Amino acid sequence: MxxxxxxxxxxxxxxxxxxxxxxxxxxxPIQIDGQMYLEGIDLFPPEFYARLAQGADVSTSQxxxxxxxxxxxxxxxxxxxxxxxxxxxxxxxxxxxxxxxxxxxxxxxxxxxxxxxxxxxxxxxxxxxxxxxxxxxxxxxxxxxxxxxASLHSQIYIMVDTLHYLKKGGRITPTAALLGSALNLKPILQLQAGKLDAYKKVRGTKAAKAELVHALEAKLPCLEGEGKLIVQTAYSGSDELGAEWNEFVQQAFPQFQVYSTVLPMSIACHTGPGALGVACVRELPID
Structure with missing residues (x-):
């Protein structure tokens, strides 16, 4: 077959x-200022982030x-x-x-x-x-x-660098965004049971990176299953940012070979550039 x-x-x-x-x-499909594009066909990260920086109206659809x-x-x-x-x-x-x-x-x-x-x-x-x-x-x-x-045998944590896009998408109020920016708060989100929810707010990027690693360390023993554990990183924005983040996580988890990928645009349009993610997943045992 x-x-x-x-x-x-x-x-x-x-x-x-x-x-x-x-x-x-x-x-x-990604819609930018009313025009539809297809991810990886006629829309790629450099143009996507350039349009975000220009204040374009960006949304996703099925x-x-x-x-x-x-x-x-x-x-x-x-x-x-x-x-x-x-x-x-x-x-x-x-x-x-x-x-x-x-x-x-x-x-x-x-x-x-x-x-x-x-x-x-x-x-x-x-x-x-x-x-x-x-x-x-x-x-x-x-x-x-x-x-x-095996749907629950994985976990993602994502740090949002700027509150602008969460505010623009209506996920936080303008007042909360203003206060969060003044306090240099970095929201950390988690993908749990297939849904993206708030996890914690941390002051400053350095502390947020440490919290992402700490959250993953705490989660690793909780993932059920028999397959090999895999640690992954994700990022939005420049490849240099992604490489630095992957190296940071690799140093925190030397027992794993850490794999890096770009956050999909469907998430990046809500987080904006500078978002950092860390994930763990169990490889399915093949019998």
Missing amino acids: KIAIMTDSNSGITAQEAQQLGVTLLPM PSPADTLELWDKLLEEYDQLVYIPMSSGLSGTAATAASLACDDPYEGRVFVADNKRISAPQRQSVLDALALRERGKSGAEIKQRLEA
Whole structure:
């Protein structure tokens, strides 16, 4: 049985990496000043952050059902089954829309939407797990079940460098943003059970970095599962910032090989540039 693996650009997987892995990538739509772009197709980080700095009105939306089905139809001409791994249903309606589409003919029993509550680097790991499961001969239904059963075996913490974008998106009040900026507060968010929530507020970037590492250290022993633990970093903005952050985390966790990725634009449009993230995830044991 030939099984295709598909994900979206929220995984941090680039078009080039998707081609190398043999994975199909659905680009996420980003709207800037009323014009729609596709992440990694006609919109890339340098232009995205330049437009943010210019004060552009930036928002995200779901991929259209037509674009999703077009990819499915193309893949099902060559493959018997398809496993689609979208971003967490707690952050977008993308997974729910796809699951609904998969219930109709001719997709029922051939397309399996695995909602395992992840985004960014942990979502990327889900794709790698799916590829490994496929190599061991697992069916689309089995891969979906294994991924969803491990949905809580990951954790993300993100520090927001500026409150401007949280205020602009209506996630905090202008008064709270003004006070937070005056006190140099750096909010730390967590992705828990597939949803992004407040975790803690820390004064200053140095303290926030230390808190991110401390939070991850405390979480590592709590992650259930038998697979290898993987530590990952993510960032928004310059690659230099990302490299410095990855080195900082690598020094804090010398027992791991720390993997770095760019935060997806769907999160970065709410955090702005300068956001730093750290994540841990368990690799699925392959039996």
